Amino acid sequence: MRIKGGFDMGERGKNGEMKHRRTNLEAVEPESDKPASDKAEIRDSMGAPVNPPKPEARLGREVQAKIGQQLRAMYDDVVNQGVPEHISDLVRRLSDQD
């Protein structure tokens, strides 16, 4: 069986569209599937945005933050259990094998 692995970190960011993204969910716009042209801000002659952020977009961020928190709380509940003894024993045994 072939094991995938050995990620070439040099590849990271090759796909230009993702370069500006952060990894946390809160940072991701809910409408980010839409083409960029849909999101372009329209400004008046004074440079002020004509369309202020819609309440739906703000609600989206709020909801995302809550989902992110719950997701991490649930996940970290397991992470905080650390390494079970039978697993650390297994790793040490395997790594000491000749």
Place this chain on the structure above:
Amino acid sequence: MKLDPTIRDQVLSTVPSLRAFAISLCGNIDRADDLVQETLLRALSHIDSFEPGTNMPAWLFTILRNLFRSEYRKRRREVEDADGRYAETLKSHPEQTGRVEFEEFRTALAKLPADQREALILVGASGFSYEDAAGICGCAVGTIKSRVNRARTRLADLLAIDSVDDFGPDRPTRAVLAGGGRN
């Protein structure tokens, strides 16, 4: 060949997160621990294919996910009803999946298609970049992004997370409330 202690420590320090990911895939702690053990056996016997200095967590997560998927391929019935089975596992053995306070969230999470759940957890909980998550799942970065978006939208609906009070009177719910009180 004895394993370099640095590599061994990298493996050990990935185990807690690897377990959390396994539990999210399996919906069952015992099965998840079996999967983690199998992953470590596989990884340590192929440690030569790990390039030192590259991303150890991403490497181990990839192996675990591949093992999990090939196990499903072998049991075809489970493939056809992977999501239904997952939900059923949670329903019948809630005590096997962890603490009660996460039950509502976990139940909602179980209703997501497996690929969406996986993408959301890798990016939102394990903390992988979209690029690494795409590498782990063997798909395009854009695919991961859209899976995460769909997962989040669906979860928001399922959990009915509602912050209406914080926002303006143009929200439909506000309109309904204002239109109430018909005597």
